[in-house]
Amino acid sequence: MQSNTVLKQATITASSTPKEELPFTLQDLKAAIPAYCFEPSVWKSLSYFFLDIGIIAGFYAIAYKLDSWFFFPIFWLLQGTMFWALFVVGHDCGHGSFSKIKWLNNLIGHLSHTPILVPFHGWRISHRTHHANTGSLETDESWYPVSQSKYEQMPWYEKLFRFNLPLLAYPLYLFKRSSDRDGSHFMPNSPLFRPSEKWDVVTSSTLWVLMVAFLGGLTFQFGWLFLVKYYLVPYVVFVMWLDLVTFLHHTEPDIPWYRGDDWYFLKGALSTIDRDYGFINPIHHDIGTHVAHHIFLNMPHYHLKTATEAIKPVLGEYYRCSNKPILTSFIRSYWACRFVADQGSPVYYEPARIRAKTKA
Numbered sequence: 001m002q003s004n005t006v007l008k009q010a011t012i013t014a015s016s017t018p019k020e021e022l023p024f025t026l027q028d029l030k031a032a033i034p035a036y037c038f039e040p041s042v043w044k045s046l047s048y049f050f051l052d053i054g055i056i057a058g059f060y061a062i063a064y065k066l067d068s069w070f071f072f073p074i075f076w077l078l079q080g081t082m083f084w085a086l087f088v089v090g091h092d093c094g095h096g097s098f099s100k101i102k103w104l105n106n107l108i109g110h111l112s113h114t115p116i117l118v119p120f121h122g123w124r125i126s127h128r129t130h131h132a133n134t135g136s137l138e139t140d141e142s143w144y145p146v147s148q149s150k151y152e153q154m155p156w157y158e159k160l161f162r163f164n165l166p167l168l169a170y171p172l173y174l175f176k177r178s179s180d181r182d183g184s185h186f187m188p189n190s191p192l193f194r195p196s197e198k199w200d201v202v203t204s205s206t207l208w209v210l211m212v213a214f215l216g217g218l219t220f221q222f223g224w225l226f227l228v229k230y231y232l233v234p235y236v237v238f239v240m241w242l243d244l245v246t247f248l249h250h251t252e253p254d255i256p257w258y259r260g261d262d263w264y265f266l267k268g269a270l271s272t273i274d275r276d277y278g279f280i281n282p283i284h285h286d287i288g289t290h291v292a293h294h295i296f297l298n299m300p301h302y303h304l305k306t307a308t309e310a311i312k313p314v315l316g317e318y319y320r321c322s323n324k325p326i327l328t329s330f331i332r333s334y335w336a337c338r339f340v341a342d343q344g345s346p347v348y349y350e351p352a353r354i355r356a357k358t359k360a
Helices: 002-015 026-032 044-067 072-095 100-118 120-132 148-153 154-162 168-177 195-222 224-250 265-271 292-295 301-318 325-336 352-359
Strands: none
Touching: 026 301, 026 325, 044 072, 044 100, 044 224, 044 301, 044 325, 072 100, 072 120, 072 224, 100 120, 120 195, 195 224, 224 325, 265 292, 292 301
């Protein structure tokens, strides 16, 4: 299966890393980090989960009590943001950084992801592929660049969601994946999954269907307006948060992408960037602290800031961080990052308008 091949390739390549290409090793970085940063606390992790659930429940209670169109726009923004925070808790579960107890990770992962229509195991496995191949043009899973020739051949509807409506792309990705990748996050026979993962995928997909059925029951009982007010609009805000943050994790004009033997795990893991979301940072569990997360994906989110400060002196110029306003960064990358050159490694994003002028 594809996921097997991808993971084996990542392991083999990482184990044969040519040390001269980076002035530090994975072991150097790990040694710089306090040992406790790699130890999840069940109670601390659970506290974040129950805090998010409690806030979400509180917002629902307030919105239902007020039932005011003056309040609903505020509610949509707040609740959609909390849906995104809950997703990040499930994200830790998918990495095994929520706890060292597998059944607890799976339980909280499903409780975090199913209500926001994310198939936990399907997403967990594809996200594992992304982390094992970050920065690789051939095998990365999400938000990887397309080549210039691919960009020029893409049909209009594919360009629409990939480049014109990137903040609404996630639901489509769950069903169809990204460019040049076949499969679905819901089907156990998808190239994403190993045969041994069949029942995990079936379980998550079944729970997803039950959640859709529950929403259908609410709609039948209370009408479409009820669904729109209390679920659909917050869900769209959540999708926009997810797409915005994940897009900005890996989409920047000076982030390198690699081909073939020029790629290996640590070099690829550094092809991401830390971003500052201001007061949102603690709300979405510091997910913008992304470089350390990609190097050590099993580290709980509440230790990422400490780990980042520890490895920055070791990384030196290889550490990427942006303190620019998020909207400014998004607009810049939206226009400047369309495709990469058909050949070469490393390569960098280029804006379509510049290449068009060059060709002319």
